[in-house]
Amino acid sequence: MKKRNLIATLCVAAVLAFGMALAGCAAKPDPAEQIKADIAAQFDPVKNLDQTAVDELTSELEAANEFETYGIDSAAYVNSMLAGFDYEVEDVVVAEDGTSATATVAITCKSFTAAAERATELSAEFAESGAMLDMSMDEMNKKIGAIMLQAMDETEVKTTDCVFDYRIADDTWMLDGGAEQQIYSAFFA
Structure with a gap:
């Protein structure tokens, strides 16, 4: 009977120790998942045309x-600019020392370069039509708009x-600079 209780106690202790080990593993979040969550926090409001994100971008344009x-x-321009915006995290690579990482993200968006080229084409068509000869400066500006x-x-x-480069500081993965340039390159591709 004592032997059976001892074995049962050892089994329970082993199960508890194993459970604690698993809990310890689960307590430390996966760096790739943390980075993906950060990327989602940055891009989901834009992707979903969250009103706060749209208002912020609209305010920046109005301030200019x-x-x-x-x-x-x-607001109409921002909504048009962000129509079709999407992203996909393709890969997250954490350095062996666990202090830095890179995330490759496919960003799908409208290109300001392509929009400018299209505006040039539309402007040429408008100029060739001769309609601008009868317009005031204000009317011409509205047509340009x-x-x-x-x-x-x-x-x-x-x-x-x-x-995007990431580094860890105080157990939190943070962008390590260069993010604006990467986003800029997507919108001007």
């Missing part, structure tokens, strides 16, 4: 005060791979 002259609704918005509306999305 360049669209008002052309009669462009900044309409062309800019039309060009953005008609621009197709394209996908660009971006690489």
Whole structure:
């Protein structure tokens, strides 16, 4: 009987020790998952056209005060610019020492370069029509604004791979600079 209790106690102790070991493993989050969660926190509001994100971008455009002259609704422009925006985390590679990582993210968005090219085409068509000869400066500016918005509306999305560097500080994975340049390269590809 004592032998049986001893074996039962040892089995329970072994199960508890194994359970504690598993709990210890589970307590330390996977770096790749933490980085993916950070990327999602950054890009999901844009992808989902979250009103706060749209309002923030709209405010930045309005602060630049360049669209008002052309009669462009900044919110309409932001919504057009972000239409079709998407991203996919393709890979996360954590360095062997566990202090840095890189995340490769495929960003799908409209290209400002392509939108500018389309605006140039539309402007040439408008100029060739001769309609601008009978327009006031204000009417011409409004037409330019309409062309800019039309060009953005008609621009197709394209996908660009971006690489984001991460480092760990106080058990939190953080972007390590260069993110703005990567995003810039996607929007101007």
